[in-house]
Amino acid sequence: RHVDSKKMSFEKVHSFAMGENVFEGAESVVLPCQYSGILPERNPAVIWRRYDLKPQTIHLRREDEDDLRGQHQRFSGRTSMKSDALDSLDFSLTLRKPHLSDSGTYTCIISDDREEVRVTDVQLQVKVKQVEVTVQEGVESAVLPCKTAAYMEEDDTVEWTRSEPEFMIAYVYQNGSNKAKEQDKSYC
Structure with missing residues (x-):
């Protein structure tokens, strides 16, 4: 299962974007990533990133534990991977309480701290449930409900x-x- 890290860059393991759809308010969504390559011999780690964010790290899993020191604050307490991810080669990421602002492309990477190999991209789309509002014509006003748990910036x-x-x-x-x-x- 282990290989010299110099050979890692020759692995052809990247798969193209898959789509995952979930409604906002769901308990969780799983971003799938099954690895079929060979792990680096030294310091193997799985990194989930979103390249459109700063910092880009969504989750980092080392052999024995998660390393969330560089995690984007928006995802704090909401991400998890299997504790045996590096043994089972199931690098799937569970994202709890998905928000609209979680929509985007998530990249799963295998790393040895010196070199990185992109394993898969997962396109996540978080949708709002459609609500039907019925009113009589001519009434003074109608309320169209919309609530979000999304993280909002000042200029959104x-x-x-x-x-x-x-x-x-x-x-x-x-x-x-x-x-x-x-x-x-x-x-x-």
């Missing part, structure tokens, strides 16, 4: 859109106020 934008009968922007909220210039006239 919330956008309400309508897809039928044609695409329209109903409301855009950013930096504490409505951006009326982007709103369709019928909703002003």
Whole structure:
């Protein structure tokens, strides 16, 4: 099972992106990664990364324990791997309480602290459950519910859109106020 780390770069083990879909509010989602290559002889580790984030590390598993010192704070307390991952070669990552902002491409990597080999990419899409609201025509107003557990940055934008009968922007909220210039006239 072990091999000299110099040979590691010649392994052709990378598989292309698979898709995982989950609704926000689910208990957890598993990002699959089954390794069929040979482990490095020294300091083998599995790293899950998202290259669009800083820091990029989502989870790092060494032979005997997790090393979460460099983990992105958004994922603190929400990630886990099997304790025998480096023996079973099942590098799947469990992500608890997925948020909308968890959507993205996650990369599973095997490393020996000097060199890294990309094993697989997993595309995760976290969706919002669709809610149907029925009202009588002519009523004063209707509430369209939307709650999220997502981590929101100060400059994030919330956008309400309508897809039928044609695409329209109903409301855009950013930096504490409505951006009326982007709103369709019928909703002003």
